[in-house]
Amino acid sequence: MKIAIIGGGAGGFFSAIAVKENFPSAELTIFEKSKKVLSKVKVSGGGRCNVTNGCTNIKELAKAYPRGEQFLKKAFGTFNTKHTMEWFESRGVPLIIQNDGCVFPKSQDSQSIIDCFLQEVKQLGVEIKIGKGILSIEQQDKQLLLNINGEKLLFDKVIVATGGSPKLSGLKWLQDLGHKIETPVPSLFTFNMPNEEIKTLMGIVVEKALVNVQGTKLKSDGPLLITHWGMSGPAILKLSAFGARILSEMNYSFKIQVNWINEVNADTVRNEILQIIKSNENKLVNNYRPYGLQDRLWQFLLTKCEFPKEHRWSNLGKKGVNKIVNILTNDIYSVQGKTTFKEEFVTCGGVSLEDIDVKTMQSKVVKNLYFCGEVMNIDGITGGYNFQAAWTTAAIASNLKA
Numbered sequence: 001m002k003i004a005i006i007g008g009g010a011g012g013f014f015s016a017i018a019v020k021e022n023f024p025s026a027e028l029t030i031f032e033k034s035k036k037v038l039s040k041v042k043v044s045g046g047g048r049c050n051v052t053n054g055c056t057n058i059k060e061l062a063k064a065y066p067r068g069e070q071f072l073k074k075a076f077g078t079f080n081t082k083h084t085m086e087w088f089e090s091r092g093v094p095l096i097i098q099n100d101g102c103v104f105p106k107s108q109d110s111q112s113i114i115d116c117f118l119q120e121v122k123q124l125g126v127e128i129k130i131g132k133g134i135l136s137i138e139q140q141d142k143q144l145l146l147n148i149n150g151e152k153l154l155f156d157k158v159i160v161a162t163g164g165s166p167k168l169s170g171l172k173w174l175q176d177l178g179h180k181i182e183t184p185v186p187s188l189f190t191f192n193m194p195n196e197e198i199k200t201l202m203g204i205v206v207e208k209a210l211v212n213v214q215g216t217k218l219k220s221d222g223p224l225l226i227t228h229w230g231m232s233g234p235a236i237l238k239l240s241a242f243g244a245r246i247l248s249e250m251n252y253s254f255k256i257q258v259n260w261i262n263e264v265n266a267d268t269v270r271n272e273i274l275q276i277i278k279s280n281e282n283k284l285v286n287n288y289r290p291y292g293l294q295d296r297l298w299q300f301l302l303t304k305c306e307f308p309k310e311h312r313w314s315n316l317g318k319k320g321v322n323k324i325v326n327i328l329t330n331d332i333y334s335v336q337g338k339t340t341f342k343e344e345f346v347t348c349g350g351v352s353l354e355d356i357d358v359k360t361m362q363s364k365v366v367k368n369l370y371f372c373g374e375v376m377n378i379d380g381i382t383g384g385y386n387f388q389a390a391w392t393t394a395a396i397a398s399n400l401k402a
């Protein structure tokens with residue numbers, strides 16, 4: 001059996017190893033268009049490679065994927081985070097699970113993952129051809145004819161592991177075969193706020209914020225980081241992932257409502273403020289911070305409320321209390337543009353999951369053609385979920401089931 005794997009990245013290497021283990025006598029070649037293999041693995045997780053996530057509950061795990069939740073819920077039954085951890089540890093790569101659930105090699109160096117892959121493929125006799133990009137595929141009876149930089153070669157089975165493509169044109173060769181393609185747009189980005197003073201508070205992290213995009217149903221909670229260009233942190237990144245398509249349609253120009261205290265019930269907040277007034281009547285408003293808000297943030301919010309300096313809690317009145325409740329729970333900022341999150345960015349879009357059989361990862365359009373990784377319309381939030389999707393789909397594709 002002659003097998004080609006297109007793409008020498010995470011999914012490509014993982015599937016190559018598994019194919020050789022499943023079919024030791026198969027003739028297997030990885031074709032990589034660039035001069036280097038595993039280049040994303042190298043830079044991933046800030047050079048540490050967040051290889052998976054510690055979450056082992058399949059239903060919870062699947063929720064981390066704005067695209068692919070239902071599809072992966074089925075696929076994780078076959079290969080999930082538990083299997084990934086066993087896979088690496090049994091091949092001599094000890095891992096550690098951080099408190100936030102992110103899993104890294106104990107060495108804190110992505111090179112450990114790369115070394116593991118390179119050693120495995122060498123031992124198994126996988127051929128790797130670099131500088132070889134696949135331009136097109138043609139069906140010839142039961143076989144597939146690959147056009148590799150102009151050279152044509154026939155294979156019995158082909159796994160496509162070419163990763164995310166930022167442009168639709170990069171997926172045209174798969175579209176030409178009859179696959180439906182979901183138009184690619186970026187996911188996992190931070191929000192630019194060129195006209196907002198809040199940037200002066202850069203470095204402040206609010207541990208439990210709730211953020212909504214005005215005029216949509218998009219909302220997300222978690223830590224929010226104020227940066228020198230706007231806002232970032234898990235709450236914002238999650239919003240960018242779940243809202244990738246809607247925010248692209250809005251041309252990255254929209255308003256967000258920040259609830260700094262993650263309390264949606266305005267009456268609860270009002271009662272809390274009235275309690276504070278009772279016990280702090282004579283204190284200056286700027287000297288007592290509700291909900292343990294950071295001092296710089298509290299002073300900033302008070303300036304936004306336009307209270308006079310030296311204002312006391314007892315001077316607030318009903319209007320003042322309403323202003324405080326409103327700024328704590330519904331503080332509005334204008335977003336204009338996005339910035340790529342350097343630690344990890346992915347593409348929303350790719351080959352439609354309607355055209356892929358979840359049990360085999362085989363194309364429903366072209367027999368003997370399989371998919372794995374980000375080329376599919378699957379992407380996750382940060383936390384090792386994107387690699388997990390690549391390992392899972394690669395593990396299933398490598399069974400090469402009809």
Ligand SMILES: Cc1cc2nc3c(=O)[nH]c(=O)nc-3n(C[C@H](O)[C@H](O)[C@H](O)COP(=O)(O)OP(=O)(O)OC[C@H]3O[C@@H](n4cnc5c(N)ncnc54)[C@H](O)[C@@H]3O)c2cc1C
Nearest residue numbers: 007009010011033044045050134163344373374384386387
């Ligand atoms: C900076 C950064 C950091 C990241 N950090 C993390 C992290 O810590 N944890 C996590 O879970 N995810 C992370 N991700 C996301 C993760 O890297 C990807 O989701 C994952 O690499 C996808 O694997 P893949 O095999 O599908 O694609 P890739 O790893 O991108 O590999 C695809 C390969 O195919 C090659 N190729 C493309 N087209 C062709 C062609 N026509 N012919 C031949 N070869 C081709 C490419 O050159 C590439 O080498 C990060 C992403 C970035 C950009």
